[in-house]
Amino acid sequence: MDQLIQENKLSKEEIFETLNQFITEVIGEEFVEEMDITPASSFTKDLEMDSIEIVAFSEKVKNHFGPNIDFTGWLSNMDLDEIIRLKLEDIINYIRECQ
Amino acid sequence: MARFLFVVPPFFGHISPTLSVGASLLANGHEVAWTGLVPLADRHIPDGGRYILPEAELAPHQDEIARILKRQDDGPSLSGPEVMKLALEETYIPFARIMVPGVMRVTEDFQPDVIVNDCITFAGALAAHLKGIPCVTTTPVPPDVMGDTANSAPKIFEWQQNLIQGLQRGLGIYTDEFVIHSHQMNIVFTSKEFAGFPYPDPHMKFVGPVKGRPNDTPFDWKKLEKATGPKVFVSLGTLLVDIRKEFFLKLIEAFGNGPITIVAATDPSVIDEWPENFIVQGFVPQADIIPKMDAVICHGGFNTVNDTFMNGLPMLITPIAYDHFHTAALIENAGCGIKVRYKRLRVADVQNAMQELLENPKYRLAAQHIRDTFTRAGGNAKAVSLLEDFALSHTVTENA
Numbered sequence: 273m274d275q276l277i278q279e280n281k282l283s284k285e286e287i288f289e290t291l292n293q294f295i296t297e298v299i300g301e302e303f304v305e306e307m308d309i310t311p312a313s314s315f316t317k318d319l320e321m322d323s324i325e326i327v328a329f330s331e332k333v334k335n336h337f338g339p340n341i342d343f344t345g346w347l348s349n350m351d352l353d354e355i356i357r358l359k360l361e362d363i364i365n366y367i368r369e370c371q
Numbered sequence: 372m373a374r375f376l377f378v379v380p381p382f383f384g385h386i387s388p389t390l391s392v393g394a395s396l397l398a399n400g401h402e403v404a405w406t407g408l409v410p411l412a413d414r415h416i417p418d419g420g421r422y423i424l425p426e427a428e429l430a431p432h433q434d435e436i437a438r439i440l441k442r443q444d445d446g447p448s449l450s451g452p453e454v455m456k457l458a459l460e461e462t463y464i465p466f467a468r469i470m471v472p473g474v475m476r477v478t479e480d481f482q483p484d485v486i487v488n489d490c491i492t493f494a495g496a497l498a499a500h501l502k503g504i505p506c507v508t509t510t511p512v513p514p515d516v517m518g519d520t521a522n523s524a525p526k527i528f529e530w531q532q533n534l535i536q537g538l539q540r541g542l543g544i545y546t547d548e549f550v551i552h553s554h555q556m557n558i559v560f561t562s563k564e565f566a567g568f569p570y571p572d573p574h575m576k577f578v579g580p581v582k583g584r585p586n587d588t589p590f591d592w593k594k595l596e597k598a599t600g601p602k603v604f605v606s607l608g609t610l611l612v613d614i615r616k617e618f619f620l621k622l623i624e625a626f627g628n629g630p631i632t633i634v635a636a637t638d639p640s641v642i643d644e645w646p647e648n649f650i651v652q653g654f655v656p657q658a659d660i661i662p663k664m665d666a667v668i669c670h671g672g673f674n675t676v677n678d679t680f681m682n683g684l685p686m687l688i689t690p691i692a693y694d695h696f697h698t699a700a701l702i703e704n705a706g707c708g709i710k711v712r713y714k715r716l717r718v719a720d721v722q723n724a725m726q727e728l729l730e731n732p733k734y735r736l737a738a739q740h741i742r743d744t745f746t747r748a749g750g751n752a753k754a755v756s757l758l759e760d761f762a763l764s765h766t767v768t769e770n771a
């Protein structure tokens with residue numbers, strides 16, 4: 273069973289690499305170079321994404337990982353503190369849960 | 372003749388339109404007073420008006436007031452959700468709690484016929500509710516900055532509701548209705564077209580910008596007259612001190628010693644040596660300068676936004692924090708400008724955007740359309756007649 277699940281699910285590292293690529297596309301390579309993006313990076317504080325960038329990012333996530341990843345719906349159920357604290361690894365975990 | 376009491380926050384952008392409208396009410400023979408949280412220099416108060424600071428009621432809260440005002444400096448470095456918390460939870464709600472007792476006492480002394488509260492200064496509407504005095508709200512910014520949170524972000528909506536409910540209950544107001552704003556009349560100092568409200572509620576009165584108070588600050592007009600190429604005005608408003616140097620260094624990189632003349636409203640000392648084509652001055656007669664310009668660069672402060680579109684000029688908007696992003700979205704929707712986010716500001720993007728704004732007539736045409744909606748909305752005269760009619764109709768109702 274474990275073996276099967278592992279074959280179907282992307283690893284955290286694979287998802288992180290993909291998300292990293294999307295972030296670069298959304299906010300621009302030269303700005304990403306100045307950041308040290310890790311799974312612990314927060315969306316609002318470290319990546320300083322504004323709402324338009326988050327929408328662009330979530331579109332890319334949806335297109336890549338499939339329509340059952342309702343990233344915007346997931347975000348809209350958070351309170352302000354949850355959004356402020358939101359880290360890249362939270363999104364990685366969410367994508368893994370949805371797979 | 373009626374008595375009007377304006378209740379204002381310690382932010383000049385919100386006070387400024389009330390000074391224009393108040394001056395006209397005074398000229399029409401009404402009595403006008405202002406009350407607030409911090410002192411306001413006499414030179415700002417129109418002749419015949421007065422500013423009443425309820426010092427005794429505010430005295431116990433001076434440390435908290437100073438702390439909250441200082442906290443505003445953090446705004447530019449905070450994220451969107453953090454700014455929402457800063458604004459409502461850490462600023463507007465505590466300010467309202469602190470101000471209500473003083474506004475109540477000023478109301479007893481001045482006996483206004485109408486209380487006019489600024490949209491972020493809830494104490495005015497709350498005192499009006501408690502005293503049974505008719506209330507009008509003034510809104511200097513395009514409203515609905517937070518969007519439709521009831522549907523798009525239910526937990527954020529709940530947070531807003533709880534904070535406002537808590538504020539009202541703390542004052543012994545147990546209605547479920549929110550009384551932090553007037554439900555009878557809300558005068559908004561922009562046009563419904565620009566604000567994206569094609570069919571506003573009947574109590575929302577979009578009157579367009581009102582003329583600022585006279586400003587006869589000296590300026591190097593001779594140097595400006597000598598400029599031959601396009602002229603661009605740059606302002607970061609009165610706040611945002613920390614990022615000035617970085618911002619203007621980028622503008623110098625983009626436009627230094629080029630064909631465009633830049634008029635920069637900033638303290639010249641932030642940069643050691645300005646290029647020849649920059650005219651730099653701390654305080655400027657902005658309303659007289661902008662008509663001579665071809666475009667404007669600003670972060671989205673609404674006084675500069677209003678001055679720009681009142682003159683039908685295109686804008687390069689570089690939103691930084693607060694409601695700047697909302698304003699930037701409105702400008703892009705209206706087609707009268709281009710947004711380059713401050714945090715992602717590339718010199719090449721600024722140069723390209725400015726070239727596009729100066730050479731492609733569609734931006735100027737869209738800006739002129741916004742100017743027409745502003746003018747049609749009626750401005751200062753309309754705001755004054757709305758307030759006069761409101762005072763009259765509410766007096767009649769009371770006597771009947």
